[in-house]
Amino acid sequence: MPSLKDLRNRIASVKATQKITKAMQMVAAAKLRRAQEAAVAARPYSERMGAVLANIAASTAGSPDASPLLAGTGKSDVHLLVVCTGERGLAGAFNSSIARLARDHARRLKAEGKTVKIFTVGRKGYDSLRREFPNEIVENVSFRSVKQISYSEARSVARRVLEMFGAGEFDVATLFFSHFQSVIAQIPTAQQIIPAELPTAATVNAEAALYEYEPSEEDILADLLPRNIAIQIFHALLENAASFYGAQMSAMDNATRNAGDMINRLSLSYNRQRQAQITKELIEIISGAEAL
Amino acid sequence: MADGLKFDLVSPERLLFSEIVESVVVPGTEGYLTVLANHAPLMTTLRPGVIEIKAQSGTVTRFFVGGGLVDINASGLTILADEAMGAEQMTSDYLSERIRVSREDADNTGIDYITRTTARQRVSDLEDVQRWILPA
Known part of the structure; x- marks a missing residue:
């Protein structure tokens, strides 16, 4: 049975923890708003890029010298998994659920006899994957010092991926990130980026045929495809940032509530004990007086 | 001028400019071109350079773009720039x-x-x- 003094100290320390988690929740909420704004602001570009790409790809479809970025290398022996996670923890299951999805994917591919290579973006993914796949991780970047993800980070990742693809180091690349659905729901997602999965252009309208291209369609496509990789990675990083703060916010909200419950329980037993002590003293006094 | 040119300048990070304007000078890969309203549909890549936007009031705004894609169609002109900033920030x-x-x-x-x-x-x-x- 802890003494009254112990209980008092315990309550004080839980209160201090609660203050910290509460503050972290509020910081995460503010950052979440900013991350969401960034994700929304990036949407027009990627939407239009997708539309333009689908148009051109549809009109050059079937040409024998299609870019390998679009048509693939014809094999699917070596898979590259680009795993984007957060730099920090304390965000509930955010990092582990992305890592789990990537791990399951990697295991399945290995069972099929494929070669797996892993490119981790973010420290947490690296930490949790390196135990099981020490030899598969070929690259690891982390943006610890970066406050707000900008396009140049995405471009540097894309560049590395394209260099590896150019050197024939893999056939298929898949991007893993967490799709931000709402503050309480973040869905870990796998998206194939090489060869590109384009939205099948149902809207290959007559207008597209009227376009004049300068330089040729093939040249524009060749210019656009690498850029599209960077855009998709950028999109994933932004979604991830928003998901991360969303997950952190709800994790910290839970922590604050748990601390509250704990304080209630501790206060109750503190008060009980105090009352018990008072009662005990009274009994002593009364029985002492009666003995006289 | 009755009808202007609908012009959007988009970078991966945000929409920088979206207005009805008089004309835009664009540094295309194969040379500068001036786009006015009702331009024929054209798609071209951009070289790094400066785009010059002439508003309907006649004032000129300049943006630096670091390459990208130009899409001109019936609904207007869209520039997807890799990187774009006001020329004065450059x-x-x-x-x-x-x-x-x-x-x-x-x-x-x-x-x-x-x-x-x-x-x-x-x-x-x-x-x-x-x-x-x-x-x-």
């Missing part, structure tokens, strides 16, 4: 840094020929911007 230091990075690529024999050629082209385009366009 400093010579920043440009020098960009030139240095591109030059590294151009001299990097580890990467393939096409990338190197485009990097070399970018260096010369950026130098043009620095030498002729920026002081204006």
Whole structure:
């Protein structure tokens, strides 16, 4: 049975923890708003890029010298998994659920006899994957010092991926990130980026045929495809940032509530004990007086 | 002018400019072109340079773009820029840094020929911007 003094100290320390988690929740909420704004602001570009790409790809479809970025290398022996996670923890299951999805994917591919290579973006993914796949991780970047993800980070990742693809180091690349659905729901997602999965252009309208291209369609496509990789990675990083703060916010909200419950329980037993002590003293006094 | 040109300038990070304007001068890969309303549908890539927007009131706004894609269709002109900023925010230091990075690529024999050629082209385009366009 802890003494009254112990209980008092315990309550004080839980209160201090609660203050910290509460503050972290509020910081995460503010950052979440900013991350969401960034994700929304990036949407027009990627939407239009997708539309333009689908148009051109549809009109050059079937040409024998299609870019390998679009048509693939014809094999699917070596898979590259680009795993984007957060730099920090304390965000509930955010990092582990992305890592789990990537791990399951990697295991399945290995069972099929494929070669797996892993490119981790973010420290947490690296930490949790390196135990099981020490030899598969070929690259690891982390943006610890970066406050707000900008396009140049995405471009540097894309560049590395394209260099590896150019050197024939893999056939298929898949991007893993967490799709931000709402503050309480973040869905870990796998998206194939090489060869590109384009939205099948149902809207290959007559207008597209009227376009004049300068330089040729093939040249524009060749210019656009690498850029599209960077855009998709950028999109994933932004979604991830928003998901991360969303997950952190709800994790910290839970922590604050748990601390509250704990304080209630501790206060109750503190008060009980105090009352018990008072009662005990009274009994002593009364029985002492009666003995006289 | 009865009908203007609907013009959107989009960078990966945000929508920078969206207005009805008089005309826009665009640094296309195969030369500068001026886009007015009802331009024929055209798609071209951009070289690093400065776009000049003439508003319907006649005032001129300039943006630096670091390459991208131009899409002209019936609904207007859309520029998808890799990187874009107001020309007044553009400093010579920043440009020098960009030139240095591109030059590294151009001299990097580890990467393939096409990338190197485009990097070399970018260096010369950026130098043009620095030498002729920026002081204006």
